[in-house]
Amino acid sequence: xxxxxxxxxxxxxxxxxxxxxxxxxxxxxxxxxxxxxxxxxxxxxxxxxxxxxxxxxxxxxxxxxxxxxxxxxxxxxxxxx
Ligand SMILES: [Zn+2]
Ligand SMILES: [Zn+2]
Numbered sequence: 001x002x003x004x005x006x007x008x009x010x011x012x013x014x015x016x017x018x019x020x021x022x023x024x025x026x027x028x029x030x031x032x033x034x035x036x037x038x039x040x041x042x043x044x045x046x047x048x049x050x051x052x053x054x055x056x057x058x059x060x061x062x063x064x065x066x067x068x069x070x071x072x073x074x075x076x077x078x079x080x081x
Pocket of ligand 2: 073
């Protein structure tokens with residue numbers, strides 16, 4: 001189930017306009033932020049993604065608690081959805 005617009009709005013507010021990714025990306029181009037929160041600023045009307053922290057396949061739900069605002073760079077590095 002995708003996130004509702006309501007959850008998206010709340011998640012963006014929580015993120016204060018910054019990517020919430022804190023994972024260390026692995027792979028070829030995987031080191032744009034290592035162990036720290038990604039510094040990329042986001043524009044609410046621009047390009048960003050709301051990801052599931054726990055994948056739906058693994059039982060994650062589409063709630064604010066299970067959401068993570070990410071820039072497209074991080075979203076791509078994490079392998080899309
Ligand atoms: Zn990012
Ligand atoms: Zn990242």
